[in-house]
Every structure is written in structure tokens, then in C-alpha cells.
Amino acid sequence: MPSFVPRPWPALAVAALLAACSPTFNWREVPIADAGLIALLPCKADRANRALPLGAESVQVDMAGCEAGGATFAIAHASANSPVQAEAWLNAWRAATRSQLGEAQVTEAPATLLRATAVPSPLRLDAQPPQQGTAPVQVLWFAQSQKDGTVALYQATVLGRPSSPEASRTFFEGLRLP
Secondary structure, three states: OOOOOOOOOOHHHHHHHHHHHOOOOOOEEEEEOOOOEEEEEOOOOEEEEEEEEEOOEEEEEEEEEEEEOOEEEEEEEEEEOOHHHHHHHHHHHHHHHHHHOOOOEEEEEEOOOOOOOOOOOOEEEEEEOOOOOOOOEEEEEEEEEOOOOOEEEEEEEEEEOOOOOOHHHHHHHOOEOO
């Protein structure tokens, strides 16, 4: 009588099965800096910080972001000493971003975000590159006054074309200020 002995699955088949079960967008709440913003990111965030030239000043910027579904989702945060400084920095940040977009078709529009400051006011930028194969960019700048008198500045960015058309909207609508 023949005996039936099950063969172990090859590691490749197991890996393929596990990959098929994991979602492309695994949304999670991520606290940004100590300022209180909660962002909804589609994957585990990597964190970094660097000095960013904003006008005549070099500003320390903390970042959290990740790549999922063919796009990069990121939040950058800096802290200004006053509303005047915050507005100057956000204007410089916006100008620096626009200068990197080259010939892209750029649309800017006022935006809204619950609990964001009116000055500087939230601003949305959408850029479509002139040539195929170059990534589109969506950016939202906003700020929030802090109890200690400083102003938390933020830049939320989606770089690329996510595989899900709802991903960018989920990311931007998932930003929550305390």
C-alpha cells in the first residue's frame, strides 16, 4: 500500500503566499515630532532630520515617511519662534519646492485643515511634470500655534502616483492637529 507523505512547501511558495496576503497600503497613525500632529501613513515610517535652508536661515526639520504602492508619503516638521517667522519660513519652503519642479504644470490653492493657523494659512500645491515617467507631486503646507508661543510648521507630501487612486486623499484627510 503506498504511503502518502506530505512534502514541505518550498520557501518561495510560502513567501509568495504571504506577500499576496499583505496589503499594499497598511494605514497606521503616526505621531509627528512633539507638536501633536497625528498623520495617517500607509506603511511603517522611517524618520530622519536635517538642516533645510529657508531663506537666509538654516532650519532643523524632522521628517517621517515611507514608500507604498508606487509613491512616497512624507511629513516634515519645523518649529518657528513666532507667526512672522513661521510665515517667512513657509513662503521660503514653498519657493524652494517650486524651484525644484522645473517645467511642471503647478497649481496652488488655499486649503483647509481643522485647527491650522489662519496666518500662515494652509496651502496646497499639485504639480504634474511635463514629461512621462517623471513623478507628480502633491504638497500641503500648514501651521499650528503652540502653547509655548512657538509655531509648528508642516509640509505633507505625496511624491509619485500611488497605485490606489484613494491613497493620496486618505493621506491628506488623515492629518489631525490636536
